[in-house]
Amino acid sequence: MSKIKKIEARGVPVVGNDIDTDRIIPARYLKEITFSKMGDYPFYDERFTPEGKKKDHSFNKPEYQGAGILVANSNFGCGSSREHAPQSLVRWGIRAIVAESYAEIFAGNCVMLGTPAVVASKDDVAAIQKWVAANPEAQLVLDLEAMILKVGDHSYKITMPETRRNALLEGTWDSTSLLLANKDKIEAIAASLPYMAWTQD
Amino acid sequence: MAKNTLYNKVWDAHSVATLPTGQTQLFIGLHMVHEVTSPQAFDMVREKGLKVMYPERTFATMDHIVPTRSQKRPFLDPQAEAMMQAIERNTEEFGVTFLNFETGKQGVVHIIGPELGLTQPGMTIACGDSHTSTHGAFGTLAFGIGTSQVRDVLATQCLAMDPMKVRRIEVNGTLRPGVTPKDVILYIINRLGVKGGIGFAYEYAGDAFDSMTMEGRMTVCNMSIEGGARAGYVNPDDTTFEYLKGRDHSPKGEEWDKAVEKWRSLASGPEAEYDEVVRYNAEDIQPMVTWGITPGQSIGIHQTLPRPEDYDDSGERQSIELAYKHMKLKPGQRPDEIKIDVAFIGSCTNGRIEDLRAAAAVVAQGIKAGKKVAPGVTAFVVPGSMQVRKQAMEEGLHTIFQDAGFEWRGAGCSMCLAMNPDQLKGDQISASSSNRNFIGRQGSPSGRTLLMSPAMVAAAALTGKVTDVRQFPAA
Numbered sequence: 099m100s101k102i103k104k105i106e107a108r109g110v111p112v113v114g115n116d117i118d119t120d121r122i123i124p125a126r127y128l129k130e131i132t133f134s135k136m137g138d139y140p141f142y143d144e145r146f147t148p149e150g151k152k153k154d155h156s157f158n159k160p161e162y163q164g165a166g167i168l169v170a171n172s173n174f175g176c177g178s179s180r181e182h183a184p185q186s187l188v189r190w191g192i193r194a195i196v197a198e199s200y201a202e203i204f205a206g207n208c209v210m211l212g213t214p215a216v217v218a219s220k221d222d223v224a225a226i227q228k229w230v231a232a233n234p235e236a237q238l239v240l241d242l243e244a245m246i247l248k249v250g251d252h253s254y255k256i257t258m259p260e261t262r263r264n265a266l267l268e269g270t271w272d273s274t275s276l277l278l279a280n281k282d283k284i285e286a287i288a289a290s291l292p293y294m295a296w297t298q299d
Numbered sequence: 300m301a302k303n304t305l306y307n308k309v310w311d312a313h314s315v316a317t318l319p320t321g322q323t324q325l326f327i328g329l330h331m332v333h334e335v336t337s338p339q340a341f342d343m344v345r346e347k348g349l350k351v352m353y354p355e356r357t358f359a360t361m362d363h364i365v366p367t368r369s370q371k372r373p374f375l376d377p378q379a380e381a382m383m384q385a386i387e388r389n390t391e392e393f394g395v396t397f398l399n400f401e402t403g404k405q406g407v408v409h410i411i412g413p414e415l416g417l418t419q420p421g422m423t424i425a426c427g428d429s430h431t432s433t434h435g436a437f438g439t440l441a442f443g444i445g446t447s448q449v450r451d452v453l454a455t456q457c458l459a460m461d462p463m464k465v466r467r468i469e470v471n472g473t474l475r476p477g478v479t480p481k482d483v484i485l486y487i488i489n490r491l492g493v494k495g496g497i498g499f500a501y502e503y504a505g506d507a508f509d510s511m512t513m514e515g516r517m518t519v520c521n522m523s524i525e526g527g528a529r530a531g532y533v534n535p536d537d538t539t540f541e542y543l544k545g546r547d548h549s550p551k552g553e554e555w556d557k558a559v560e561k562w563r564s565l566a567s568g569p570e571a572e573y574d575e576v577v578r579y580n581a582e583d584i585q586p587m588v589t590w591g592i593t594p595g596q597s598i599g600i601h602q603t604l605p606r607p608e609d610y611d612d613s614g615e616r617q618s619i620e621l622a623y624k625h626m627k628l629k630p631g632q633r634p635d636e637i638k639i640d641v642a643f644i645g646s647c648t649n650g651r652i653e654d655l656r657a658a659a660a661v662v663a664q665g666i667k668a669g670k671k672v673a674p675g676v677t678a679f680v681v682p683g684s685m686q687v688r689k690q691a692m693e694e695g696l697h698t699i700f701q702d703a704g705f706e707w708r709g710a711g712c713s714m715c716l717a718m719n720p721d722q723l724k725g726d727q728i729s730a731s732s733s734n735r736n737f738i739g740r741q742g743s744p745s746g747r748t749l750l751m752s753p754a755m756v757a758a759a760a761l762t763g764k765v766t767d768v769r770q771f772p773a774a
């Protein structure tokens with residue numbers, strides 16, 4: 099697992115509160131049994147009419163193609179637990195997200211993919227979105243060690259739960275091996291739980 | 300920090316270790332699996348050369364993608380059929396019990412867990428589905444997870460978790476006639492907001508929950524996630540034990556007595572401390588209906604649609620303006636001015652037998668008054684599981700629905716998320732007993748959803764518009 103300390107990329111704003119995972123990826127794309135094509139679908143119904151014509155959405159704009167840092171507002175990723183949502187963003191090219199707040203399952207899913215989902219204040223997010231819209235070609239620098247997002251001449255303070263930050267910094271965000279390392283302890287807990295012994299028929 | 304609550308007791312009993320990241324390694328007592336969020340997880344387990352660590356604690360079914368009209372295999376939709384074959388292959392290869400049509404126990408994952416007695420007080424439960432919070436009705440700690448976490452639970456029976464805070468939500472007093480558990484949770488979400496529960500487990504308590512049936516408690520816990528709370532629970536009591544007694548997987552004989560004793564000891568007692576406590580009066584709650592694009596955008600049936608100017612927060616106002624644009628509704632409108640095209644009764648929120656009984660009672664009243672499903676309205680009932688369906692048919696509920704012009708379907712998620720043929724078309728508007736009114740949720744990008752109780756959906760089907768269910772008083 100690679101250690102994730104610093105991400106440099108161009109920004110892309112997606113404005114609005116309570117953008118749920120159905121909006122990030124409509125359920126019909128969950129019918130695929132692999133994640134491989136998810137990068138084609140983020141915000142699909144907000145980007146295209148039913149006839150396939152492009153709508154006005156930042157993910158469609160030429161200046162944001164190749165952007166890597168998504169700047170969103172509050173309660174981003176609420177609703178369904180579908181990992182297809184962060185998968186679609188990551189496979190489109192997003193490597194980090196900055197927002198006012200997240201739904202918890204979504205933020206957890208991001209970390210499992212090695213994608214920092216960091217929080218900035220409401221005013222800062224508004225300022226960053228505005229700046230990115232005016233300077234789409236400029237690189238933002240997300241520094242997970244200093245917990246700072248550099249945007250032009252400004253440095254904004256960012257936060258994220260310490261445990262998730264540690265997982266990214268230490269490269270242990272793919273948690274399976276961490277969990278497996280405690281196999282003996284898993285067995286001990288299993289043995290201590292009364293319901294594990296009840297007859298199942 | 301909460302202390303001595305059910306949350307604390309269950310969390311501590313399942314804590315395996317503190318991970319180097321500082322997270323808690325939490326043992327998962329029951330893992331429910333469905334066809335949509337599991338194929339990639341099984342692939343990842345395979346790629347890592349691992350096995351399912353506790354296949355006997357893992358139960359799979361199919362619900363999201365199954366058609367509800369004809370459930371004959373192969374399914375007509377080749378993608379749905381491929382997904383079915385994937386779960387068949389995966390459960391077979393990894394030795395996981397698969398509750399498919401042949402077992403007679405297939406159904407929405409959160410309906411069958413409790414129904415089969417798999418869900419038991421004091422357990423930790425995970426499923427690759429956000430409405431796993433439903434199982435909290437039994438005094439469990441149950442939460443939805445993403446696919447990479449499904450992989451972790453398959454391979455290690457554990458999750459890397461951060462602790463939660465606990466907010467106790469008391470509803471005291473007596474619910475008014477016609478007010479259902481669905482109205483209670485819509486009211487709570489309206490009060491606390493769709494992100495109010497972030498970081499919290501919700502403990503539901505007070506008179507209203509003490510006297511609520513298990514099915515009602517499941518409806519409430521189900522929608523905890525719509526309030527931002529990843530988990531919600533009710534402390535186990537005699538109502539819980541009565542529900543569980545004699546179910547397929549419930550403990551039996553001497554084990555039953557021991558289990559009840561253990562379960563009783565888990566409830567938050569008078570010594571419990573909470574991060575927060577909020578209290579509401581049951582009498583203040585009216586039948587509720589959502590009018591917008593989040594489950595928090597709701598009003599009592601006697602109220603009128605809110606005015607954006609009344610919100611001082613700019614983000615909130617923006618969200619409300621987007622809601623009006625999408626819903627094609629106007630501030631100040633009365634709910635009974637909203638006509639519907641589709642009436643959907645079902646889902647893991649309201650697809651259980653009591654929900655169908657409540658809806659059928661309204662329909663029966665309507666039939667007596669010479670009413671049928673209103674012209675132009677498509678109405679259908681989708682039981683949450685094969686067992687619910689069977690029970691309803693034994694009680695003759697299906698004929699009441701069918702006589703009034705409702706379609707009677709097979710079990711599945713159906714139009715709750717429309718990953719199957721049950722979808723809104725164009726900008727159709729549905730009265731729905733499900734849990735999400737997000738833009739596009741019911742299959743059409745411009746489709747519109749009004750969430751309400753199953754009895755309210757039945758009333759709306761009969762009149763063709765949003766209707767106060769109290770116009771159809773139960774006999």
Ligand code: SF4
Nearest residue numbers: 430646647712715716
């Ligand atoms: S009924 Fe709806 S909310 Fe429940 S599991 Fe199925 S799709 Fe999800």
